[in-house]
Amino acid sequence: MELATDIWVWVAAILTLFVYSFLIKDNPLYKFAEHAMGGLGVGYWTAVLFYNVIIPDFWEPLTIAIRKLSMTPQNFDAFMAREGFSQMPQIMQDFSPGVSILLLLLPAIIGLLLFTRYIPKIAWISRFSLAFYLGAASGIAIPNTFQTRILEQLRGTIVQDAPDGSVVPLFSFDAWRDFFAAPGIETFFDAISGPLLILGVVCTLSYFFFSKEHKGILGGMARIGIWFLMIGFGASFGYTVMGRVSLLIGRVQFLLTDWLGVAG
Amino acid sequence: MRRQIPLVIVFVVGLFGALSYFIMEPVIQDLREQMLTWLRIIAAFALGLGIASFLRNHGRRMTRQVPGWGFNVVAILSFLSMTFIGLVWGIEEGTLFRELFDNAQVPMEATMFSLLAFFIASASFRAFRARSKEATLLLAAAVIVMLGRVLDFDWLSGITEWILEVPNGAAQRGIIIGVGLGMIATALRIILGIERSYLGGE
Numbered sequence: 001m002e003l004a005t006d007i008w009v010w011v012a013a014i015l016t017l018f019v020y021s022f023l024i025k026d027n028p029l030y031k032f033a034e035h036a037m038g039g040l041g042v043g044y045w046t047a048v049l050f051y052n053v054i055i056p057d058f059w060e061p062l063t064i065a066i067r068k069l070s071m072t073p074q075n076f077d078a079f080m081a082r083e084g085f086s087q088m089p090q091i092m093q094d095f096s097p098g099v100s101i102l103l104l105l106l107p108a109i110i111g112l113l114l115f116t117r118y119i120p121k122i123a124w125i126s127r128f129s130l131a132f133y134l135g136a137a138s139g140i141a142i143p144n145t146f147q148t149r150i151l152e153q154l155r156g157t158i159v160q161d162a163p164d165g166s167v168v169p170l171f172s173f174d175a176w177r178d179f180f181a182a183p184g185i186e187t188f189f190d191a192i193s194g195p196l197l198i199l200g201v202v203c204t205l206s207y208f209f210f211s212k213e214h215k216g217i218l219g220g221m222a223r224i225g226i227w228f229l230m231i232g233f234g235a236s237f238g239y240t241v242m243g244r245v246s247l248l249i250g251r252v253q254f255l256l257t258d259w260l261g262v263a264g
Numbered sequence: 265m266r267r268q269i270p271l272v273i274v275f276v277v278g279l280f281g282a283l284s285y286f287i288m289e290p291v292i293q294d295l296r297e298q299m300l301t302w303l304r305i306i307a308a309f310a311l312g313l314g315i316a317s318f319l320r321n322h323g324r325r326m327t328r329q330v331p332g333w334g335f336n337v338v339a340i341l342s343f344l345s346m347t348f349i350g351l352v353w354g355i356e357e358g359t360l361f362r363e364l365f366d367n368a369q370v371p372m373e374a375t376m377f378s379l380l381a382f383f384i385a386s387a388s389f390r391a392f393r394a395r396s397k398e399a400t401l402l403l404a405a406a407v408i409v410m411l412g413r414v415l416d417f418d419w420l421s422g423i424t425e426w427i428l429e430v431p432n433g434a435a436q437r438g439i440i441i442g443v444g445l446g447m448i449a450t451a452l453r454i455i456l457g458i459e460r461s462y463l464g465g466e
Contacts, residue, residue: 008367019375035339043346094294107302111309131270138451139281149444200434208442232435234405242413247378
């Protein structure tokens with residue numbers, strides 16, 4: 001047994017034990033870890049968004065655009081070299097410096113208007129920001145969702161990409177020919193997989209079709225859809241359980257190996 | 265006026281967002297690209313709103329000294345220290361910020377999720393009673409997938425993969441298409457002003 005000497009391993013081990021103490025009952029140690037996790041999480045995203053969004057998408061292009069407008073070309077080149085900017089930001093390549101400044105200040109103003117909800121008299125102004133965000137996000141989402149969630153999924157239900165790069169239909173007579181030529185479990189599953197996938201997708205969608213009462217053919221298809229959904233939920237549940245168990249194994253391994261040094 | 269202007273904004277901006285996908289004019293595409301950047305910037309400001317709410321909520325409990333207010337101090341101090349360390353010394357690999365994230369945040373999150381392994385066991389006991397044909401299918405699929413992830417038999421791994429790819433794949437694909445249609449319908453409702461819950465009640 002060789003205890004860890006790294007202070008960070010001790011921090012991680014103690015916080016891990018604090019969280020596991022919840023298995024006995026809700027207690028102050030767990031509450032400490034819970035609140036610390038919340039605070040650290042918010043702090044993490046604040047710093048990450050600051051460095052990954054505010055600086056590259058807003059502050060740097062704005063600074064460059066303002067300098068471009070206010071400096072001579074020689075001074076501007078010297079500024080770019082001194083600050084380590086190898087190329088113009090995308091917005092400056094697409095628009096003039098004046099327009100760029102306007103296009104950068106507008107989202108900042110829209111973002112700041114969100115805070116008016118803390119001033120009751122002018123709280124209604126925050127709706128403008130919300131309306132802009134929702135409108136833009138909804139508008140952009142329509143074609144993107146149609147492309148990725150509907151067309152691509154329908155394509156995947158009709159054809160599949162073969163390893164050699166060609167596109168083959170999901171319902172293939174060749175697979176059935178292979179099965180009849182050499183009957184076996186593997187060739188059987190190869191043959192039924194495509195038709196079963198098509199049937200599954202159509203029947204699952206039938207289950208979600210509520211504009212007509214689930215009777216007759218639609219009712220039968222919806223029932224088959226429920227079977228597919230149940231298998232899907234069961235598989236997802238089993239997959240999730242195993243994911244959680246492997247996380248548990250990982251944490252126990254960390255405590256025993258990295259912290260206490262009694263295993264591994 | 266206070267309700268009409270947001271509806272006009274949503275309609276105009278939403279229409280541009282949707283149509284700009286199909287118009288290949290460079291200016292339109294540049295504006296569309298810029299709109300995506302705007303969304304990121306506004307989302308960053310919205311996080312500021314979340315932070316303000318976080319601080320207000322915890323701060324109020326702290327100042328009123330409600331029972332357990334010490335934990336609110338922990339939450340605020342954790343937030344302030346993580347933010348300060350990140351903003352002052354950077355967030356790259358090897359910084360104190362990264363060490364804190366890797367050795368405090370990640371272990372706590374992993375442990376929190378692994379706790380669910382205990383609770384999910386009792387949940388499975390209740391969910392997995394083969395009371396009907398559908399419940400039996402759920403039970404069988406879950407048991408096969410769980411065993412297939414643990415036992416090292418080729419045939420079992422094959423069945424597990426097949427279940428995950430074919431019947432599960434079909435169900436997931438149906439759900440994805442259904443959700444996609446729902447998303448488009450909701451987006452259209454927002455753009456056309458039918459869905460107005462974001463305006464709040466007045």
